[in-house]
Amino acid sequence: MVISWARNPFIRLVLPLMAGILTYLYAGAALPNLGGAVVGVFILFLVVQVWAARRPTPGATDVAGLLAVLMLYVAGAALTQQATESHARNHLYRFAGRVEYYRAVVDEYTVVRPATYATTVRVSAVRVAGRWQPAQGGVRVSVPREEGLPVPQYGDVWVVRGAPAPSKAPLNPSEFDYRRYLQYHQVYHQQFIHPDQFLKVANDPPSILRAIAMRAARVLDGVFRHYVHAKREYALASALVLGIKDDVDQETKQAYANTGTTHIMAVSGLQVGLLFGAVTWLLGLLPGRRGPLFRLFTALLGLAVIWSYAFVTGLSASVLRAAVMFSFIIVARATSRQTSMYNLLAVAAFFLLCYDPYLLCDVGFQLSFLAVLSIVYLQPRIAGWLNPAGYFLKKQRPWQSSAVQKSWKWLGIGLKYVWQATALSLAAQVATFPLGLYYFHQFPLSFLFSNLVAVPISSGAVYVGLALLVLKGLVAVVGLMSPALAAFLDYGPQALAFVFEKMIWAFNEYIFGVGRLMPGALVSGIHVTTPQVWLIGGVIMALLLFFALRKLPWLALGCTLLGVFAGSRVWAAYELAPTEQLVIYSIPRRSVVGFWQGASADVVMLDSLPLTETERTYRIVPGIIQRNARRVAYHPGWQACTVPAVVAEPGLTLAAWRGRKLAFVNGPLSGATEPVQGLTAVVLRRNARVKPQELAATFGTAAPVVFDSSCKSWYVLRQDSVLRAAGFRTHDVTLAGAFVVQGRQ
Structure with missing residues (x-):
């Protein structure tokens, strides 16, 4: 578990960057403009670096290294400060309630709710005292669903009457802080807009590429809507493959949350990883797979497949994160760089945080990187606890028939894959356990049973769903030349869609079945504070270090942190009792x-x-x-x-x-x-x-x-x-x- 800094240089870079971001998030209001501080520390670092190069002593090198860490720390805080839109001089905050009209563009997917449409618009200009002037800021808007009112589309330019209100703080004790959530996405205002209060004047998407990607996702969603007839199965198909969850009912969402399988419905690392694995496996079947040209070909093909999938899913944030992560892995393999997976994850996190420091506050970002880190480190170790293949291989005897020997062999191989899947699920839960308690206030004890079957079936369903989209695309191309032939070939997508629907039905029924058979397996109503999350994480880290290094001080530290955590819970209960x-x-x-x-x-x-x-x-x-x-x-x-x-x-x-x-x-x-x-x-x-x-x-x-x-x-x-x-x-x-x-x- 000891980190080799030579093989993991980016870990030393990303940690101070993250520390700087966290410093600004917790104490940003008290900090002055940090641009000058970054320049000053950078100049000092260059001076010391030149001095250390001329006089290469250990002390000089250490000072240069510490200044580099300090520079990244200050840079993390400065980047977060610059990324905070509310500091802009023409932000909506500066106009308070004086806004008569504002011009804005729809900048996000529209969430379809039973009574409203919800989306985010980005303001470009406001009218104050009869005069238009430039402005910026995000507004979370809700529009009532009325007959004849179209769904707001990405890129729609509106002129809205009235001033948006600052986002509300939580209205009830301990309620979810939606205002802070919006602020992390640079949205500081909210408004309920009546149909007669806004007018669409143009369509000018902020990103043409994203607009095309969103349109492509909706077209592909139409394929699932056409071929998958059962309503619940269609909703899950679209969520599983494309990440569109508008039609997933609340009962289904709750069932997946109760069994720890919500990640199946979120298009993110799982789907991108499946594509990466499929491409790697297919390329492994090719003969003569050696040499730089083959590595270049595989890298370009892998990148093309991953980013094409990111495109057809509307370039959603979760898929982009996963695509960036796997892109670094592909490039590292193609260049034969001797680097560890930990360093690749640090590289991906470093560049993503430089692009948007507020990603560090994103729940998906936190859970994704922690889960992958935990899987990389723990999954091989947990899998090594048991060796089913070797155990059943020893059951073979020379006098046994060929059928019996093969049965022992395939039983061992099957149980090996089952145990590896179990080890993967256990490993992912170890690192994400504290955050799961903090964000979701529950822990599903049935996660092993549900993921063990649901994940393989849903993974197969992803492959079948993507194959359905590709096959339908080929049939559509044929239809441009011969409609009659396309009508005949359409039996292929119909058959594939039948298999796809039944697979989704199967894992969905399994999830509901686990919930019915194990109703008491969900431990809910858990509240942990931010310091307690750090304490739980510290206990886990100390125990991992103890098992890796076999040194008692780490065990003592873990027990101490566990005692502090237990004491904080007791003290909270003691303080609450008389209130x-x-x-x-x-x-x-x-x-x-x-x-x-x-x-x-x-x-x-x-x-x-x-x-x-x-x-x-x-x-x-x-x-x-x-x-x-x-x-x-x-x-x-x-x-x-x-x-x-x-x-x-x-x-x-x-x-x-x-x-x-x-x-x-x-x-x-x-x-x-x-x-x-x-x-x-x-x-x-x-x-x-x-x-x-x-x-x-x-x-x-x-x-x-x-x-x-x-x-x-x-x-x-x-x-x-x-x-x-x-x-x-x-x-x-x-x-x-x-x-x-x-x-x-």
């Missing part, structure tokens, strides 16, 4: 309040309607995971709820919880109720028709007035100004996020 939290949630068009005490909670839906799975998963569950809650009860209305509530009059409900009083107002106050003092908050629901003087007479002005999510925006806008003028403090959960009151027992 209390009252939450008025921000859930569109809903009235929901949560009463949290330690690791238990009562969530009350005041409108007496149960939460949908989507509402519960994205709005409530993150808080449950963060608190490691053991008991969460959902109550449609106050019935059977442990929190006492009294309907004082038709438009008023009073609730008391652990010394805190709440008033929920959803209608006019009659004035018959006696004044209520000592309230924690007054919650207005369903556009309650109340006047400030009525609220003041009933509750006083000390308690804040909270507009919950069932209130319309026009109502909040009108009432907010009136209430503030009357001396009330107000809080709108739709704009400001959930209203939270913290306390301790």
Whole structure:
């Protein structure tokens, strides 16, 4: 496990670069412009390098090396600073809400949702005070799906009325930070655009090549739609081969997530690796495969196949990452460079991060490189634990018949491949385990059973699907010359499509079957903090070093880090136990309040309607995971709820919880109720028709007035100004996020 720096020079380059990027991500706001620092360190490095060359002493060489590391560290931070669009002088941020119109181009695939189209547009100009001026910035837009409204296409140029709003922070406790996710993609604004609010004026794609690639992907998707008749199988076919997941239903996504096979539906390293393996195997069958010309031919063919596939999948980011990685491998083999796989991965990561430093924040980038690193190092070692082929080969005896001897041989070979696939799956999980817990809050114990069968079948399906596309292309070419012959030859694609559909059906049924047979194999609701992820990674690294070097200090370090991790979990539980939290949630068009005490909670839906799975998963569950809650009860209305509530009059409900009083107002106050003092908050629901003087007479002005999510925006806008003028403090959960009151027992 000791790194040979001579064979892995790029590891020394990529590590400080990554450290610089991370420094900017965590402390970028406090850093000045780093361009001058990069130039200064570079000049100092050149001076020391020249000095070290003239006086080659170990000390001078070490100083030059340290300056090179420092230069890459500062360069990583500077690159990230330059890649941050919000620093530009003409960024949308600079215009605040003064934008009357803006001109933008659709710069991404359009995600088709049940009620909306979602995509990203890049702004090129804004109109402020009647004058157009250059601007830049990304806006995540949603457009309602209406009859007659076409799907936004890459390259569509729009003129949009109105100013986009800055992306919202998480609205509920521990909710996914979508604002930060967008910022990592240089998108800082969001806007819901009505059909009468924008006009398509042209089509001018930012990249002609990408526009053609996206169009090619949609054409090939049409081939699958035509030949694969079952809806679910078609959706999986398009996701598996082309990466288009618009039609994959939520039940299927959840089944794959629960069994640890989501990567099958994501076109990335798996598919590119399969193509690379197929090309390598086919070229290995050619006779006389020696010499530089053959290596050049194989390299060019491999690059052509990989990048052609990247093109027909729309040049998606995940495929481009994998294509770059395998391109370096192909070039290294073609030039017969004696370099390790670790160095090749470092080269790919280095150039990708120089191109876009924010890739380091991308979940796919992190998981891809960690999985490959783990596979390269651990898979051969795990596979070496067992030797099924050798074991069953020893079972052969001279007196056994030829059929029995061959049975032992092929049984050993079959189990060898099964064990190698198991070793690969185990190796990939070792490095990605901490990030899996951090990002997905779950760990599927059934990953071995599901991947062992699903991955080989799906891999075969990829080959068959690509063969279907090639065969259909050949038939289409024949059709240009002879439609009658093409109609006859079309039986070939139909037969291949039948096999393709059945293969997809088989591995899909297998995935669902694993989920049904092992319902308790998914460990979910796991919350780990960023420091705890580093601690888990440190434990894994220390143990790997111990097994590689056989030195007890590494084992001691692993045990120490494990103890610190366990202590942090215990301390978090100790700190949480006495805490209390009252939450008025921000859930569109809903009235929901949560009463949290330690690791238990009562969530009350005041409108007496149960939460949908989507509402519960994205709005409530993150808080449950963060608190490691053991008991969460959902109550449609106050019935059977442990929190006492009294309907004082038709438009008023009073609730008391652990010394805190709440008033929920959803209608006019009659004035018959006696004044209520000592309230924690007054919650207005369903556009309650109340006047400030009525609220003041009933509750006083000390308690804040909270507009919950069932209130319309026009109502909040009108009432907010009136209430503030009357001396009330107000809080709108739709704009400001959930209203939270913290306390301790």
